[in-house]
Amino acid sequence: MLPASQAEAMILDLVQPLDGKRHGEVVTLLTAIDRILAAPVVSQLDFPHWDNSAMDGYAVRYEDVKSCHADQPIALEIVEEIRAGQAPKREIKPGQAARIFTGGVMPSGADTVVMQEHTKREGDRVMILTAPPEEKAFVRQGASYYQAGTPLLLPGIALQPPELAVLAAAQCTQIKVYRRPRVAILSTGDELITPDQPLQLGQIVDSNQYALAALVAQTGAEPLHLGIFPDKPNVLRRAISQAIATADVVLSSGGVSVGDYDYVEQILAELGATIHIRAVAVKPGKPLTFATFPASAASKHKPVLYFGLPGNPVSALVSFWRFVQPALRKLSGLAHSWGPMFVQARSQHDLKSDGQRETYLWGQLHLIDGAHEFHLADGSHSSGNLINLAQTNGLAVIPIGQPAISKGEIIRVLQVGTPLIPLTQTEQY
Numbered sequence: 001m002l003p004a005s006q007a008e009a010m011i012l013d014l015v016q017p018l019d020g021k022r023h024g025e026v027v028t029l030l031t032a033i034d035r036i037l038a039a040p041v042v043s044q045l046d047f048p049h050w051d052n053s054a055m056d057g058y059a060v061r062y063e064d065v066k067s068c069h070a071d072q073p074i075a076l077e078i079v080e081e082i083r084a085g086q087a088p089k090r091e092i093k094p095g096q097a098a099r100i101f102t103g104g105v106m107p108s109g110a111d112t113v114v115m116q117e118h119t120k121r122e123g124d125r126v127m128i129l130t131a132p133p134e135e136k137a138f139v140r141q142g143a144s145y146y147q148a149g150t151p152l153l154l155p156g157i158a159l160q161p162p163e164l165a166v167l168a169a170a171q172c173t174q175i176k177v178y179r180r181p182r183v184a185i186l187s188t189g190d191e192l193i194t195p196d197q198p199l200q201l202g203q204i205v206d207s208n209q210y211a212l213a214a215l216v217a218q219t220g221a222e223p224l225h226l227g228i229f230p231d232k233p234n235v236l237r238r239a240i241s242q243a244i245a246t247a248d249v250v251l252s253s254g255g256v257s258v259g260d261y262d263y264v265e266q267i268l269a270e271l272g273a274t275i276h277i278r279a280v281a282v283k284p285g286k287p288l289t290f291a292t293f294p295a296s297a298a299s300k301h302k303p304v305l306y307f308g309l310p311g312n313p314v315s316a317l318v319s320f321w322r323f324v325q326p327a328l329r330k331l332s333g334l335a336h337s338w339g340p341m342f343v344q345a346r347s348q349h350d351l352k353s354d355g356q357r358e359t360y361l362w363g364q365l366h367l368i369d370g371a372h373e374f375h376l377a378d379g380s381h382s383s384g385n386l387i388n389l390a391q392t393n394g395l396a397v398i399p400i401g402q403p404a405i406s407k408g409e410i411i412r413v414l415q416v417g418t419p420l421i422p423l424t425q426t427e428q429y
């Protein structure tokens with residue numbers, strides 16, 4: 001059994017990210033959220049595009065106002081009004097000023113803006129009432145935020161609202177992103193039924209299909225629902241062989257332990273896969289099969305990754321969070337932050353394990369007054385109990401050889417699911 005960190009490193013090492021040139025697609029600004037940028041973005045525009053005013057006030061020549069004083073206001077002749085969106089028409093000469101509004105283009109000749117509150121208007125004249133402004137005050141200088149032709153956004157970043165604002169401002173309306181990795185999901189087991197079928201004694205609903213498909217979509221990949229396959233080697237071989245021909249990654253659940261009807265590993269070997277991992281020293285999630293199929297014309301010249309996840313519902317989810325999600329992030333073209341994301345938290349409960357495998361106990365992670373707290377889920381921590389997995393957003397890690405952790409100790413917690421909402425101590429109760 002491989003230690004978890006070694007398994008993670010081995011998997012990430014074998015993941016070849018999608019290629020921006022061959023595996024890109026173009027999306028629009030309205031559909032680009034969360035997509036991964038596949039090519040650098042360079043703008044031919046400066047930011048700001050031109051010198052403009054940061055205030056409602058008067059555009060003046062610094063030379064004219066540098067000696068003004070509260071007791072000795074300076075009067076300037078107003079020769080023009082410049083609203084945002086209007087091009088100035090006049091040059092400001094000595095003794096002159098332009099009325100200007102926030103965002104208005106600075107007229108030539110003027111280099112400084114005096115805010116309206118420091119002035120008094122008298123007909124066509126403006127009196128500057130205060131101490132002199134600083135030279136170039138309240139002027140947003142053209143190209144001071146960004147110079148045309150230099151890199152604006154680098155490939156490999158996930159497009160979030162700030163990046164979409166940048167792209168819109170740069171008039172990039174067609175955006176090259178990596179296509180979503182295609183992830184085939186298949187459930188194995190004679191006992192499995194779909195949620196709408198009547199339950200007979202011994203049967204179990206295929207919950208993994210739904211959890212895994214949602215996790216895949218949440219990671220930005222495209223889930224391909226292949227459905228349920230019985231523990232029949234011929235049927236399963238055909239299903240796996242079709243899955244590897246259509247997907248970048250295949251996730252199966254079940255059939256990876258030592259039972260007489262656990263066929264996945266044998267089929268992978270028959271189909272020519274290289275099996276890299278058979279078991280990992282984690283609980284839940286020990287029987288994890290990780291294999292790769294060599295690149296072929298059918299796989300668009302990319303190796304196909306195969307994760308044979310354990311069938312137990314909690315084991316399947318934990319294996320996904322711990323090993324599959326980082327691999328999908330790397331594959332998707334993301335340049336960094338593949339995870340997994342561990343935080344330090346104070347345990348609110350005594351925690352126990354058998355000390356043999358790195359153990360993940362599920363529960364809730366709260367961020368209270370800036371510090372993380374871990375609350376263990378009530379009830380059984382059997383890998384077959386998915387009921388108390390609801391509302392999980394953290395997995396407490398109990399290291400190998402440290403079977404007991406006391407309430408109040410600081411532990412490592414794998415953060416999963418949606419980001420934490422900070423609470424204050426009073427809000428918590």
Ligand SMILES: Nc1nc2c(c(=O)[nH]1)N[C@H]1C(S)=C(S)[C@@H](COP(=O)(O)OP(=O)(O)OC[C@H]3O[C@@H](n4cnc5c(N)ncnc54)[C@H](O)[C@@H]3O)O[C@H]1N2
Pocket residue numbers: 187188189191192204205206207208209253254255256257258259262284285286287309310311312313315383384
């Ligand atoms: N003698 C041993 N037995 C087992 C070992 C072992 O080391 N020696 N390992 C145990 C561990 S740990 C796990 S985890 C499971 C993994 O089993 P498999 O991956 O082979 O999965 P199955 O046997 O097919 O099913 C296990 C369990 O999960 C339920 N299941 C399967 N698929 C689904 C699904 N899609 N949705 C919901 N539930 C599912 C299935 O009905 C079984 O109850 O092996 C232990 N055994």
Ligand code: MOO
Pocket residue numbers: 282283284285286287310312315383384
């Ligand atoms: O590893 Mo199994 O995943 O303990 O239930």
Ligand SMILES: [Mg+2]
Pocket residue numbers: 254255256257258259261262
């Ligand atoms: Mg089994």
